[in-house]
Amino acid sequence: MIKEILKILENDARTTAKQISTMTGTPSDEVAKIIKQAEKDRTILKYKTIINWEKVGDEQVWALIEVKVAPQRDVGFDSIAERIYRFPQARSVYLLSGTYDLLVLVAGKTMHEVADFVSQKLAPIEGVQGTVTHFMLKRYKEDGEILEGREEIRRQPVIL
Amino acid sequence: MSIRVQGLTSQRVNQIAPSGIRRFFDLLASIEGIISLGIGEPDFATPWHIREAAIYSLEKGYTMYTSNLGMPELRQELSRYLKDNYELDYDPDSELLITVGVSEGLDLTMRAILNPGDEVIMPDPCYVSYSACVILAGGTPIMVPTNQESNFEISAADIEARVTNKTKAILIGYPANPTGAVMSKEKLAQIAEVAQRHQLLVISDEIYAKLVYGVEHTCFATLPEIKESTILLGGFSKAYAMTGWRIGYAAANKEVIASMNKIHQYTMLCASIMAQVAAIEALKSGESSSAEMVEEYNRRRLTIVQGLNDIGLSCFESRGAFYAFPSIKGTGMTSEEFAEKLLIEEKVAVVPGTAFGECGEGHVRCCYATSLADIEEALSRMGRFVKKHKKV
Ligand SMILES: Cc1ncc(COP(=O)(O)O)c(C=O)c1O
Numbered sequence: 001m002i003k004e005i006l007k008i009l010e011n012d013a014r015t016t017a018k019q020i021s022t023m024t025g026t027p028s029d030e031v032a033k034i035i036k037q038a039e040k041d042r043t044i045l046k047y048k049t050i051i052n053w054e055k056v057g058d059e060q061v062w063a064l065i066e067v068k069v070a071p072q073r074d075v076g077f078d079s080i081a082e083r084i085y086r087f088p089q090a091r092s093v094y095l096l097s098g099t100y101d102l103l104v105l106v107a108g109k110t111m112h113e114v115a116d117f118v119s120q121k122l123a124p125i126e127g128v129q130g131t132v133t134h135f136m137l138k139r140y141k142e143d144g145e146i147l148e149g150r151e152e153i154r155r156q157p158v159i160l
Numbered sequence: 161m162s163i164r165v166q167g168l169t170s171q172r173v174n175q176i177a178p179s180g181i182r183r184f185f186d187l188l189a190s191i192e193g194i195i196s197l198g199i200g201e202p203d204f205a206t207p208w209h210i211r212e213a214a215i216y217s218l219e220k221g222y223t224m225y226t227s228n229l230g231m232p233e234l235r236q237e238l239s240r241y242l243k244d245n246y247e248l249d250y251d252p253d254s255e256l257l258i259t260v261g262v263s264e265g266l267d268l269t270m271r272a273i274l275n276p277g278d279e280v281i282m283p284d285p286c287y288v289s290y291s292a293c294v295i296l297a298g299g300t301p302i303m304v305p306t307n308q309e310s311n312f313e314i315s316a317a318d319i320e321a322r323v324t325n326k327t328k329a330i331l332i333g334y335p336a337n338p339t340g341a342v343m344s345k346e347k348l349a350q351i352a353e354v355a356q357r358h359q360l361l362v363i364s365d366e367i368y369a370k371l372v373y374g375v376e377h378t379c380f381a382t383l384p385e386i387k388e389s390t391i392l393l394g395g396f397s398k399a400y401a402m403t404g405w406r407i408g409y410a411a412a413n414k415e416v417i418a419s420m421n422k423i424h425q426y427t428m429l430c431a432s433i434m435a436q437v438a439a440i441e442a443l444k445s446g447e448s449s450s451a452e453m454v455e456e457y458n459r460r461r462l463t464i465v466q467g468l469n470d471i472g473l474s475c476f477e478s479r480g481a482f483y484a485f486p487s488i489k490g491t492g493m494t495s496e497e498f499a500e501k502l503l504i505e506e507k508v509a510v511v512p513g514t515a516f517g518e519c520g521e522g523h524v525r526c527c528y529a530t531s532l533a534d535i536e537e538a539l540s541r542m543g544r545f546v547k548k549h550k551k552v
Pocket residue numbers: 160200260261262263264287333336337365367395396397403406407408
């Protein structure tokens with residue numbers, strides 16, 4: 001049941017416990033309890049929206065930073081990853097397989113700000129062997145949502 | 161002097177009564193900005209992988225006629241699909257026919273099996289094409305009333321009571337349009353027994369087979385000793401959101417398929433190759449995209465059934481397709497009055513039950529293949545409407 005509830009919330013975080021109760025046939029107070037618990041144990045991390053900031057002329061600069069790291073005894077990549085993800089500028093941090101180790105998504109107001117963060121904060125961290133910065137030029141799809149030119153479903157008003 | 165065309169159209173066609181709800185349709189066309197619960201097709205576009213397969217086929221030059229029966233690869237996939245899902249064996253070379261939707265399948269079936277005056281027994285209310293196809297093929301539809309008390313299931317005893325020496329076949333379609341009814345294996349088996357006792361063919365329209373919620377769909381042909389005399393009609397329109405592609409299939413005994421194919425080859429030649437390629441992709445890897453849509457329909461189903469009951473339109477819990485069929489008797493209006501007034505006063509479109517037969521009177525069809533937000537808005541408007549018009 002919890003998976004079904006989470007799926008509904010992931011798709012629309014505003015769905016109320018009462019609505020979920022109807023949709024799943026689970027009593028409303030039980031739904032509320034499950035959600036509370038999921039929030040408490042951080043199964044639900046937070047509720048957020050997907051916004052196309054360009055629409056309000058508020059462009060942030062995003063960059064994907066490939067980071068090559070020398071793993072450390074006992075803790076592997078984790079401690080270096082932590083030193084990176086503690087910075088609020090690092091919006092997402094992933095450990096990857098392949099030619100580099102960590103992928104860091106960085107957001108800033110200007111290209112300068114991002115570049116400064118990389119050269120002054122990220123690259124000097126002990127154990128970081130090298131970085132490659134890719135500035136994002138255009139967003140086509142975000143978290144499953146197509147930003148522009150989403151298809152419209154056109155149907156006849158009544159089909160028997 | 162020009163020829164007077166009036167009166168020159170076929171009597172057989174004229175025999176089909178014009179839809180009683182023509183006025184409703186005219187009204188509908190004149191109002192803008194409605195929320196429609198009247199659209200009997202998915203609100204999803206065809207899953208991308210299926211569309212992509214068709215696009216690729218066009219690029220590769222798949223633009224020709226196919227075999228009359230349909231592309232061999234599609235028939236093989238279909239044969240495998242029916243085996244995997246129902247453990248049914250259909251020979252892809254002689255027992256399967258790819259049709260232009262279940263719509264064509266219904267027409268071909270009737271023309272292939274009926275002699276003038278033959279009777280076909282079917283539930284009332286039912287999908288609009290059933291009786292029309294029988295009449296166009298020279299047969300006579302015999303309606304079996306069904307009602308909310310029995311969840312709009314057709315009873316074997318009621319069928320048997322209507323069997324005459326002219327009866328040729330029983331035509332059923334579960335999960336059902338317009339009621340959303342699903343029939344259990346046991347009750348379908350009773351119908352199979354009636355068919356056997358009286359040597360009748362059974363046409364089973366299973367276009368909504370995949371759209372069942374919390375119950376299992378029983379494929380009629382899997383019932384004991386009935387496969388040979390069953391004509392199974394299946395489609396892609398609803399399960400894979402492919403209504404506009406116009407593709408479906410018939411699975412039956414090879415004599416029947418040969419007869420159907422005789423008509424098909426002269427009147428249709430073959431189903432569109434692009435749709436056939438898309439259907440192959442749907443059968444090969446459409447399972448998960450179809451399952452996702454079913455999950456979403458189920459949430460909407462529970463929301464609308466509960467919502468309708470809450471506003472005082474009593475509604476049985478339909479377990480299939482994407483229709484709820486609430487009773488509107490408490491308002492004292494006829495189905496058509498209800499639908500017209502609701503459209504004018506609240507801009508919500510539902511379909512009067514009478515569009516699907518006399519026994520649809522007192523009900524309206526609400527299709528939940530539309531977004532949850534629209535369903536909730538429609539429910540709130542209908543609630544206001546019912547309150548205003550309720551007979552005390
Ligand atoms: C019960 C039933 N059968 C058949 C059809 C037609 O299906 P197709 O698109 O395969 O022609 C419909 C469409 O609404 C339907 O509801």
